[in-house]
Amino acid sequence: MTQVGEGQDADETTPPLMTFGAPTAGEVLAERYELVEHINNDSAGRLVWRGVDVVLRRPVAVVLRYPGGDSATEMLQAAVAASRVIHPNLVGVYDAIDEADRAYVVREWVDGQSLRELVSDGPLDAARATAVGNAVASALAAVHATGMVHGNVHPGTVMISDDGRVVLADARTDGADSQDSDVRAVGGILYFGMTGYWPHAEVPLRGAQAGHGRAAIPDAVRDADGGLAAPRQVRAGVPAYLDDLTMDLVDATIAPPPSDVLAAELARLDVPAEDEYLDSSGPLRFAAETGEEPSPLAAAGGRKVALGVAGLLAVALVGLLVGITTLGGDDPGPQANPVAAPSSAAPGGEDTPAAPVVRNLKIADARIIDPDSRDRAEVRDADKVHDGDQDEGWSTQTYRGAGNFGNYKRGMGVWIDLGAEHTVKSVQVNLTDRGASAELLHGTIDAPSSNAGDDQILTAYQKSRIGQPFEDHDGTTMTFNGFDADKKYRYLLFWLTELPPTDGGFKIGVQEITVQGS
Template sequence: MTQVGEGQEADEVAPPALAFGAPAVGEVLAERYELAEHINDDSAGRQVWRGVDVVLRRPVAVVLRYPGGDSAMEMLQAAVTASRVIHPNLVGVYDAIDEEDRAYVVREWVDGHSLRELVTDGPLEPARATSIAHSVAGAIAAVHATGMVHGNVHPGTVMVGDDGRVVLADARADGADTIETDARAVGGVLYFALTGAWPHVEANLSGGRGRSALPDGVRDANGTLAAPRQVRAGVPAYLDDLTMDLLDPQLAVPSVDVLAAELGRLNAAAEEQYLDNSGPLRFATHDEGVGAPAPPTGTRKIVAGVAALLVIALIGLYFGINALNDKGSTDTAAPPTPPGVSSPVGGGDTPAAQAQKIAIDASSVRIVSTGTDRGEELDGAAAVVDGDVNKGWESDSYNGPKFANLKSGMGVLIDLKEPRTVKSVTVHLASGGVTAELKSGDINPASSKAADDQIVNTYKIVGEPYERAGSNMTFSAFDVTQKYQYLLFWVTDMDKNAKGEYRLGIQEITVQG
């Protein structure tokens, strides 16, 4: 596949003439990364190689530039920034090295094809386009959760693995990139997947620089972009509306986590015919009511009508509950102001709920293990929620990976004490190279081997597992319409740590709700 370079769409060109610092097949960089095959060069002069990590014996992609030094600073800084975010739909960044005569970034190798390559055979089916956009939005949401911007979302940086996994590569934000351009770029990805054309709305899409090789969308005599349904048959109305809303500069886009949740809903229920009638999330104008055009009829009227009925019902329910609570009271004070209604004295709209850390104490966590040895290894779970990332819990040392095949895995069970809406779970590990997943369930039996087996076998996976990931993991694929009480961080495999031991170490777990 085309393994795109850092920050640019890769162009298939011949390798440059050999020069000082030029790499060669078989060369080992940093005494660890062996170069196996030159893949391509990007438009910024960076070489992309398939390599092998000779220590961990895994394939890697090496993005190399020579000379290094100041000329490679942007590439290295972008890699360092990207390495801070761990997500199943983001390409993992393993290393960034500057040797002055050349600099290189080592990242995850993905067997598959870029979205740009997939569409050369024709536009994708709507269901597959929705699934890819959902994965891309989830990856961007993880980046935004750290306060960063991706800034390089386009068909060349969206990769679809042979195993079906979708990953986003090569973050490269600069002063021109914002969370809004990232969100609008999801619309560009949808448009490209559905039509085979990239909408060149450079002011509204991130990654607008250097993308002229991609064909523009079909436009009328006035330059207005044609909607996907006008380009090809079979595109559902709800998907057409969502795509064009994201590309419309007059409409404000939602946050990407909200967009990811909406795409998840459409992706999960793509076969349901009712979506054609009810319509998806729709957006408001930037300056609603001030010279704004009237909203179109159809699905927007339905959504507005339902919303109005819900507001009336909630206000009525609020007054009804307060009337019951105040029955028999002699208090003659003015009635309370319902949420969303201005108070006559110092009142205002109720602010939207913000994600916050859920308090977890020692009584809320315990170690889960499917092995027969249930000794001191199960003690000390409190250290993973003590707020100190320098202190943690660790397992016994094993003679090989996969816990030397003595058990199917180990992990930490978290009891939130009551059903809660969960936004993300972040885990800090003592070392990387861990294969893990997050599960949820509705039982928490007393600790025993049989009970732990039951937990592992009945809990359902949340999102996608991590394979040989770094030392930090964030799970954010939670259903916003569901509540969770019991969560299980579950590890099935691990590499050797810095001491050469197969030992699992969990430093800290935080839950945002």
Template sequence: MTQVGEGRETEADEAGPVMTFGTPTVGEILAERYQLEEHVNDDSAGRQVWRGSDVILRRPVAVVLRRPGGDSATEMLQAAVDASRVIHPNLVGVYDAIDEGGRAYVVREWVDGVALREMVGTDGPMDAARATAIARALADALAAVHATGMVHGNVHPGTTLIGDDGRVVLADARADSADSTETDVRKVGGVLYYALTGRWPHQEAGRSALPDANRDAAGNLTTPRQMRAGVPAYLDDLTMDLLDQRVAAPEADALAAELARLDAADDYEDVGPLRFTESNAVEPVRSTRKIVLGVGALVVIAVVGLVFGIRAITNSGQASPTETTQANTAPAGAGTSGDSQQQKDGGPTDSPTPKNIPLTGDMVRIVDPPQGTRADTGEATNTVDGDGDTAWKTQRFKQSNFGNQKAGMGVLINLGTPRTIADLSVETSAPGVTMQIMWGPDDPGDNTEGDDQIVKTYKKLGDPVTTDGTQKVFTVFDDAQKYQYVLVFLTDLPEADDGRGGYRVDINKISVEGY
């Protein structure tokens, strides 16, 4: 199993080999707190990665050790300190960074899962939807990092971790002077290319031990669509544009929004041109499809100009109107364009029809405030996997209100980008569940402190509702407000229906409709 600490996929640190003697042993406790349990692997920089446990908080951790410490470990420790300032569901949490002089180590969140490098190496290239979801998670994470003025500097299939619960997290920030927000975004294109082809484009995304991409006789990169049947043309364009230095790279948040739009589309071929290219003045644009769209736009402009020219000539001999029209008004007796449309259609124009917003495992997580055991972590994915036989099965409590131990528990939904929500539906195994919908500006962290902040600061939408059936549709959302982080919060449970007493319920499905 690959874990955090994958390291930059180029060469080992200039300080040379590390951990050549005094190797840590199983059972050793570092800083009187972190017990080493299993040596997982050595990363490309020669550091050792261990699975361990925090004996105080009793949670699993990953420990990345380097020998020696001191000046030679400054980069690693500083990167860890910087990373600890950014809390995001798609970034590995950093807990501690310690320099003992003889050795240094960073303590981080343990992620049950494997690196994208291993997953693709074992199972082969991914389908378009999965590759898009992973790239979207990385772009979201980078947007959070870049918003603080920092750069990640180490986006790679080895630092892209896929949790067993479907969560995608980016690990091991190691930026140096050669890195920038642009290189971070370009490497998301490299990860997309690798997920779709199983190869890493060295020239475009950085040297690596992974096999280089295929190229033609002139050294030009072969597109994913040329290497594999079934890669949508739109995704092929997006990947190649991100790797093409002639095409201006978008900001990470713009890329995240574009990938979210693609991720939510029923058909990749119907999503239209890349939205973030509208502000790019860089030529040439590689995509044939985008060139065709550009030519089509010019034709439309030419036709419109010709029509107005003909009208101007035709009307030049007519008397000037006696009334003037101010901006955004119409002459007396004239209807607005909306009025004309209503008259043409025989009634008011239709509002857009809400569409299902696809949810994946990496877009949901369990919120379990203080006094909770966080034992349900990872089960949220069962509410959005489309399998009726799976569910988030709450634990059994002695009282319906969670035994007065906490305010409740819930599922946090991250839509990836602010969206207009029409309704949210929750399907349960039994009636009698009291639920509350809440929303906030961000996810402060998948940990006890973050869950506590969510419950204390998120705004409530409507009043708590006790269900009288097994499905409840919430329509408490404001059409003028956009939402990205929404919490379905359970505050009271029904009696267990399995004859074993207590209070519990299964949350079988959560779905969201919007625009």
């Protein structure tokens, strides 16, 4: 959750309250910053408060950690470094104080929401995603010009104010990041903006906007070998040039361009709507004229994405010739962009149908399958695996052994009913811990929720596995992609066979299951 609501002025007649440790509403820090409302706790254990600077009478955000001292050194150092860089796309840092019992950073309050929250209502169109990426790249260029690294670029730290301003917040400096990793994260921002999925699965979400506990951003769709699906494979309407740029930025095998070069390239694509070089009603907007120098990304040595100005204009002109229509809303249909989903005439005169749009499918029902249970105590809370809240889910009990649930059960699983037959692209399962073994099965029968009914489902479904099973999986996300494009699916079974070790035994929790298809 990001900052919401309006700031308020402090009551000057209220005396300051000086306490230490856990903060309380109404308390005044450093005789200046009144705490008004607790907003959230981030994944690093810091508390985010909405506050008021009672001296300048302006709203502020207070990021607080207790105790202070050594445990807060990194937070304070990052804040001091960030305060030296002034840029319209960076959140302003006003103060950084260590009181030993606690430490806190006071920064600009932004009325609005994070990119993460914005995209939860649906992916952005290409133009808006480009504008957000341009703002982030510009902010990073200012940071990198000083020799520093931001180190915390993700959809939770990219904030969009109510007036449309895009700002980057909550830098960190733990030495594990580089300017290159900052630039790659811009590719992640573009990817997330257009698809709603985060391509950097290995990068944990941190910072004051990261959210609570396990509420991680869904990992991107991947094939059986872990290969990343391109944005155009996830949804229609993504222009080829932006798809290529995004994929090259997130590709760890390709050296990224400097942040100022990337900012210049994105600025060239993100031009005002009244730009005279291309009709503003189209989704492709470029600022270049014929005869300009090649794209700075091309000069920097990028591969297919480093398009020169002439190439970009060629794409724009083709779009105009075929009649680019307005890219409406955040979820364009398959015909919204001729670059992504063309309709071409077949030899017989008929139009070739556009590819179906891949989307999250609604799970109509879910049930815990436990054929070897004695008391059916673990079949509750199945609805929590598809409620959209990754802070809650279903969990097994604690067992004494890993394999076959301590040799007590063949396994347990989550049965899913999509409500009707669908073409399925992938199934993503978010778990609480690493080290589990599981597989995805499918079938055509339903049965009552009982030991006998569960056994009937397991017996029937075991003949039909989707893709390859995961053995002692080293991550907390399992993605199954081996679906037959010519088949329709309604009933799926996520089947656990081995539990990871936890304190005092072996157990696992399933926080959320996401099914993508059409």
